[in-house]
Amino acid sequence: MIAAMFLAAALPLFAEDAPLLAEDAYKNIQVLRGLHASELQNTMFFMKGALGVNCNHCHVNFREFEKDDNPKKAVARRMIQMVRSLNESQFGGQPVISCNTCHRGQPRPAAPLAFAPIRESRPVAKPADAPPPASLPTVDELFERYENATGGRAAHARIKTRLLTGVQLSTEGATRPFRLLQQLPDRFVRTLTVDSDWYEVFDGSKAWSRDNHGAHELKSTRLAQLKRDNTLFDPAPLRAQYTDLKVIGVEGSDFVVEGILAAFRNQRLYFDRDSGLLVRITSTAKTAFGPLPEEIRLEDYREIDGIKLPMLVSFLKRDGAGPRIPENDPDYKPHRPRKRNKRVSKNSYDAGS
Ligand code: HEC
Ligand code: HEC
Numbered sequence: 288m289i290a291a292m293f294l295a296a297a298l299p300l301f302a303e304d305a306p307l308l309a310e311d312a313y314k315n316i317q318v319l320r321g322l323h324a325s326e327l328q329n330t331m332f333f334m335k336g337a338l339g340v341n342c343n344h345c346h347v348n349f350r351e352f353e354k355d356d357n358p359k360k361a362v363a364r365r366m367i368q369m370v371r372s373l374n375e376s377q378f379g380g381q382p383v384i385s386c387n388t389c390h391r392g393q394p395r396p397a398a399p400l401a402f403a404p405i406r407e408s409r410p411v412a413k414p415a416d417a418p419p420p421a422s423l424p425t426v427d428e429l430f431e432r433y434e435n436a437t438g439g440r441a442a443h444a445r446i447k448t449r450l451l452t453g454v455q456l457s458t459e460g461a462t463r464p465f466r467l468l469q470q471l472p473d474r475f476v477r478t479l480t481v482d483s484d485w486y487e488v489f490d491g492s493k494a495w496s497r498d499n500h501g502a503h504e505l506k507s508t509r510l511a512q513l514k515r516d517n518t519l520f521d522p523a524p525l526r527a528q529y530t531d532l533k534v535i536g537v538e539g540s541d542f543v544v545e546g547i548l549a550a551f552r553n554q555r556l557y558f559d560r561d562s563g564l565l566v567r568i569t570s571t572a573k574t575a576f577g578p579l580p581e582e583i584r585l586e587d588y589r590e591i592d593g594i595k596l597p598m599l600v601s602f603l604k605r606d607g608a609g610p611r612i613p614e615n616d617p618d619y620k621p622h623r624p625r626k627r628n629k630r631v632s633k634n635s636y637d638a639g640s
Pocket of ligand 1: 313314315316317318319320331332334335338340341342343344345346352353359360361363364
């Protein structure tokens with residue numbers, strides 16, 4: 288389920304405030320020159336989603352992305368040049384045309400004209416929508432309901448440290464052990480076991496990562512996201528990540544709150560109207576072809592030591608392909624918490640993330 292987190296961790300991470308370009312950070316950039324290095328990964332996700340393929344449609348394996356052995360990579364380079372020149376010559380350099388304008392989730396855009404359906408001319412009565420609430424709740428009320436729904440202020444205040452263990456699944460079929468050690472409200476050590484243990488650490492003022500590309504300080508975008516991700520289970524610290532929060536309406540069965548995270552506008556938090564739980568956060572990432580929608584889903588809330596925690600947390604990019612079941616595991620079942628006696632410490636739980 289977590290394509291985003293795994294792949295983001297699998298590649299070098301660059302701070303957005305360092306003016307590092309893709310051609311300087313990567314080994315074999317021929318057409319995406321001038322793109323900020325921090326936008327390369329999401330640009331790849333965009334192409335993957337627009338074509339409805341996985342990374343290996345254009346690459347040869349999940350490591351040597353710089354190799355040119357796959358002929359589809361050369362086709363993709365020509366397509367990138369075509370899209371860029373169309374946008375430059377016809378649309379004043381704005382990212383109006385993208386891979387998805389033609390591909391729409393398929394590697395070869397087949398667009399036969401469809402037969403028009405025969406329409407009834409009699410007016411059809413529309414089913415009435417669920418009645419809108421008489422008035423919208425306030426941001427304070429929604430966060431208070433979220434806090435109460437997950438155990439209440441006193442129960443949250445009792446938790447000082449927490450160890451979450453679980454597995455991280457990716458849409459590419461990778462399954463990795465994952466641990467998150469938290470000292471509330473904001474310090475953490477996240478560990479993902481790939482070929483060795485990869486770390487992301489925040490000590491309260493600075494953050495670092497350590498992976499197979501060495502150690503880096505994490506800043507701006509990545510730091511803001513990491514800090515927010517670390518507060519997903521704790522209403523008050525989560526709220527503190529955002530500024531300018533306001534309730535903007537109702538969508539389906541959720542109340543929607545919009546706010547700013549670091550420099551990023553249009554961040555939306557969805558609270559279930561019935562349960563009060565936080566169920567979704569949406570935002571967009573910058574890519575060479577325009578914004579890429581991103582979403583965090585929190586599902587399967589269960590109570591552990593007086594606090595309700597989501598057992599499944601999915602970090603998704605809207606890439607058309609949707610969540611995929613690990614290819615090497617036909618009997619894949621969503622991860623479930625293990626027996627209580629296997630827990631590592633009092634406040635730990637198994638989060639299938
Ligand atoms: C539609 C084809 C296509 C897909 C799908 C695709 N890529 Fe790429 N990728 C390319 C092309 C083309 C380049 C080279 C761009 C250039 O020359 O400017 C590239 C370059 C890269 C690079 C830079 C390598 C280097 O050191 O030069 C990385 C890293 C990368 N891709 C990762 C990924 C990942 C991860 C995915 C899956 C999420 C992915 N790509 C999916 C076509 C693709
Ligand atoms: C104007 C429409 C259009 C746009 C925009 C477009 N493509 Fe294509 N693309 C096509 C068509 C048509 C084909 C099939 C060509 C053929 O059948 O020979 C194709 C084929 C491809 C293929 C080969 C697929 C395969 O598996 O055989 C790749 C890879 C590809 N496009 C990548 C991209 C990428 C990446 C972008 C965005 C940077 C992009 N395309 C944008 C029309 C487009």
